[in-house]
Amino acid sequence: MPHRVVDFFRSPNDHIKASVQRRSSPNTSRRTSRERPTRNPSYASSVDETTAEDNVLNNTPAQTAAPAVKMPDSAKEKHPKDHKDHHRLSFPTLHLGGSKASKDHSYNQSASLDWKIESPPAVMHGDTENSTGALVSGQMLLCVKEPLDVQSFDARLEIHVIQKKPFNYHCHGCAHQKTEVKKWSFLTEPTALSKRTHQFPFSVLLDGHLPASTDNSVLSIQYDFTAEVKPKSGCAIKLYKKIDVKRSLPVPEIPHHSVRIFPPTNITASVHYDQVVHPMGANQFTIRFDGITKRNVEAKSVEYWKLKRLSWKLEENLTTVAPACEKHSPKDAETGQPAKKGAKRTELRTLAHADMHNGWKADYSPDGNIEMEVSYQCPPTAKAVCDMHSSDGTEVTHQLVVEMVVVQEYSPLNQPRHATPTGVARILRMHFGIVMTERAGLGVSWDNEAPPIYQDVPPSPPGYTNPISYDSMEGLVLENSTPNRGSQEVVGEMERGASPAYEARSP
Known part of the structure; x- marks a missing residue:
């Protein structure tokens, strides 16, 4: 009912307060009902229901309850405005937004x-x-x-x-x-x-x-x-x-080749990798280990370096200098002007990484080696940033870190299959600087698309290789002249500047 909704927004805890007062003092029930403010309902049915509700809350018998009094029509006519506003719900603190033009x-x-x-x-x-x-x-x-x-x-x-x-x-x-x-x-x-x-x-x-x-x-x-x-x-x-x-940046056609030596062992790593990569796309590098076998003639044994694990990770290094404004910059004692001051900010994060325990080919012969090809890429969720270098100190660089764990084993020369671990292990680590850049797409540099400018045009038209002399031109005119006219007459007209080919003459 409308009046119940209005009462809930006005005083939702009235019934709770009344029950607490009745528990604290049982003799205050009638006093509470007399002190309770009265309201003017708009319908007779609401008066009956409200009175019955008050009787239940105040433990008042139904016989002692005041009879329901119907509101006369004259009361409604005296306050027509209150009668209309009684059913209106207003939320002054609730804003549902306005039009775009107002904002x-x-x-x-x-x-x-x-x-x-x-x-x-x-x-x-x-x-x-x-x-x-x-x-x-x-x-x-x-x-x-x-x-x-x-x-x-x-x-x-x-x-x-x-x-x-x-x-x-x-x-x-x-x-x-x-x-x-x-x-x-x-x-x-x-x-x-x-x-x-x-x-x-x-x-x-x-x-x-x-x-x-x-x-x-x-x-x-x-x-x-x-x-x-x-x-x-x-x-x-x-x-x-x-x-x-x-x-x-342009991508080189040939992969970059790098060779690393790990003393005191004889292991040599040869790596071919793409020096320029893209944030979206798969990349790969190939690696080969030489010098993994060593023969000991005196002990009649062979030592092997076996690869147990290979891991790679792609790191991004962000460096910038946060400058101070004029308000927070210290002033120079000599000039009194604000001196340039800034705070260096760095952050190193890993874009992608993986661990590999198999997937390579190993040859443990006297001239043996280990070869493998690894594919890596940067996931889209990492939100990689392209390399950049600006004059204000901002720099973004990337590097590929490859780490290998090798374990040494030995076996007799007669029985190479019976390998025994020596308990010696080493971690081989390599760092490769790579450049992450955007794809060029179908576009090229604007200076390659521009047409030639005026300064590129030569100053004059090209000259003829075989110039035609006046004598050869005169002979050509004589050959093409009409047979009814003499050559002397045609030559005379050319010297006077006339055009014998378009001048009409009588026969």
Whole structure:
């Protein structure tokens, strides 16, 4: 019933309080019922039910209960507003959300702003020293729904570095650093725009030494594109976008070859591995161990180094310097200016690892060796970060760690199958630096796609190898002339500058 719901929201613990008072003092039941505030029900049935409920709670006999009194119609007419509000439930502290326009202060009904990128994805080909950068071009689309007077129209591209472990954890300036790359001023004077879609082209060349976009546990680097239109009246129109900039290094066709020697043993490891790998994809390396057999002529025995376990892991090393803002930087005693200060942040994590107890081929002859081929990859859940190196001290590197456990055994020369462990074991460990980079895809560097420029065109057309003299040209004209006319007449007309081929003459 409506009045029960209202009573629950107003005082949900009234019945509990009444029961506690009755237990503490049995003589207070009638007093509690008399002191209990009365309410004006809206229906007669609700009065009867409320009275019966009070009698049950107060242990009052049904005969002593007051008879139900029906509310006259005149009482309802005196307070029609209270009668309507009696069934209304209000939740002042509950907000179910509003419209998008009420939250977005940059919303403008007269116009909207968007962009269209016409260039391929921004990929820097090559390392920071040899890369020519990435070219980004597009158009700003200002859709005017009603005639609009614009004061200015500007846009900028910034490198936004977010330090997740800043110099001061409670300072916004230490956690965020912004560097402006390019700024555009499309409209610098007040301009009246008609009702249509206005296009404003823009382009920028990202230099090859700039860092690529990244997001890891230490810092985040992103390229923020912000555009703002300030109309003469109304709120400003803003556009915020991000440009994903990647770097791709060429993959060598031949795997890298590395040879390691482990003294005091005669074991030599020869490894072929891919020096450039990708975050998504399978990679492999081959390894071969030589010098695992040693013959002892005096003792008439042969010593073997047997491989018991091989494990590999892919590690990622993150290093950066969290700079301090002007507020937290110490001032120089001589100049009084804030000195540059920062805190070094490092993190080492393992992207993937595996242990192998079999899968290799072993030959324990006098010139024996052990060979195996291992496949490894980085799982997508690891969220590997590509290698990078920037001028502010940020560096991301990867390395492949291979570890082997070998055990020494010996056997007589006559019975090579009866091998006995000597109790000597060694751990052989190797580190290989690898480079993790993005895939180049179908794109190439922008300077290879560009057509030849004007400076590449030679200054004049090429010359003829066999120049034609005037005498040979005169003979050619004489041969092609009409037979009814003399050669002297034709030559005379050529000297005067006339054209005998198109001049009409009478026979």
